[in-house]
Amino acid sequence: MSSHRSDASAHRRFTARPVSLRPPRELARSALLSPLLGTALRLARWCGPVTRVDVQGLPDLNDTRAAIREFGLWPRHLRREEHHRDLWLRRLASPKQASRFLHPWRTALRLGLVECETAQARPAPDLDRWSGSTDRVLRWWTLSFQECVERSLRGVADVEPDTALSRLYEAPDGARVPLGRMTHEVTTAQEEAYLPVHRPGRNLGRLARGVLQLRDTGAVTVIRDGRPGAGPEEHGPERIWVELTDLGRYGVRQILLARRCPAPLIEDFVRLEADRFLDALATFSPDGQLLALTSWLDTRSPENALREIVAVAAGPGRALRRWNAALALGTVSSRIEPSLRRLLEHPDPTVAGMASVVLLSSHMLSEVEREELSVAFGHWTAIDVFAAATAMGETGLKSFLASEAAEGIDRRLFDDVGRLWNPEHPDTREVLRMLGRHHPDPWVAARARAAQAQAPAS
Structure with a gap:
């Protein structure tokens, strides 16, 4: 059995990419300026010294109308229609009909910004002192963010919050994610998890409304045609981009950590030893891998990075690590070309094969050199690549x-079956077994089974 399969499950867990966060004091300042928490604090102070409330903790209509006027908590469709506001207020039959008042008021109650007893609401006694504490403010904001995520993404958009949030979190800092693409990816993920989905147009509209609500936390910016703040109710959802803010990145990371998902900070990640660095790469998204590679390599000279990586990637049972090592070294290959060429003569085939992969994927070789390396290392490195894919389990291999990336490698593997065993890769037999069982091309699968039958006695 392959030496990789025992730890394959570890590579299937979700690991968030390394991120950089602003200092806590700056994040707390942004939290206080966010619409939801900022309004909740203003309403908490407004209700003093006391405000009469019903059994559900809601003020009467007159007080609700006064708060809406004082803080401008109008429905979004009335933001530019001042002449309709008085009519809307007169028709207001309950605070529950005023969502822009109701949500921050209930947030203030849940966070303890407002105390309710004997049908009266008043500001929490230590509210002013608490609002000056960075830790307290970030705790308030995180709790309100988590509640809004459930209400807006699961409740309104009817999507798994983790899927939507991870799509935004994995995007590079400052990247704008098209809402249409995000909808497609979330829908696909739910289909793969056998979760119910709706029609594509309905999915897009639901997610647009959910993201719009999430914007009130300050976690996301909604952009249309380069204008921040434009929303689906104004333009339709089909041409909207969503960007995770610094505060939003902090909030998503808090959710990940609460669920015991690894979510490293860049300043911690760059200090990882080479073995942990390479193993972590296997679990990142493509965008996450690029950021992780750049961050880790920027703290080392190319030659030092090469020495560290070779030391932990050589030997049997490390095919997946070598796959990621080749990816890492490929980004600095032009600066370590002489060292890579020397490694081609290394007595350990795992080291020589890894160096050949890096050189072959670069643009530094002539056609003659490429052909010579392909002949010398082609079969061994092809098995190494398939062994790395096999290490991620059947799903990863498929x-x-x-x-x-697999095109052509599989067919070239069998142009000279005898070379599969000279020298023999420690995972050759397991790779042939897996290719014989799972390769979608019947010809390749049959050749793999035939090669397996021709294996020399071990």
């Missing part, structure tokens, strides 16, 4: 076999 995904790799269906990708462009």
